[in-house]
Amino acid sequence: MDSEIINVSYIEEVCDNSSELIADMVEIFRDQVCEFGTSMKNMLKDEQYHELGLMAHKAKSSVAIMGMEQLARSLKELEINAKAGEKTDSYRKHVDDFIDQTGKAVKELEAYLKTL
Secondary structure: OOOOOOOHHHHHHHOOOOHHHHHHHHHHHHHHHHHHHHHHHHHHHOOOHHHHHHHHHHHHHHHHHOOOHHHHHHHHHHHHHHHHOOOHHHHHHHHHHHHHHHHHHHHHHHHHHHOO
16 A cells, blocks of 8 residues: 555554554554644643643654654654753644644555555
8 A cells, every 4th residue: 555654564564464453553543643733732822842842752652653754753853842942933833744744644544444
């Protein structure tokens, strides 16, 4: 399956090609990224930058397991900067990219599940 956002080979490797485990991971991912996106938007709005950095750290693990390396790097950058309160003008782009990329990833993952 061709995908722009997720890395199917990486997911299959991590899940030892278990369709059941893959389906479970996708469900967890879907729930987490929705919650993370909402929380990050609220933290950004409320200027809770240190908390935003902590949330970026949690979100980074979720996207990394789906093989989303570029987004994981972006979240790492957000984590470091937000915890330090630096480059505050870049936070919105990181959060918006997270929401956009994970939305696309969920669609790709749902299509992928249909092929299992």
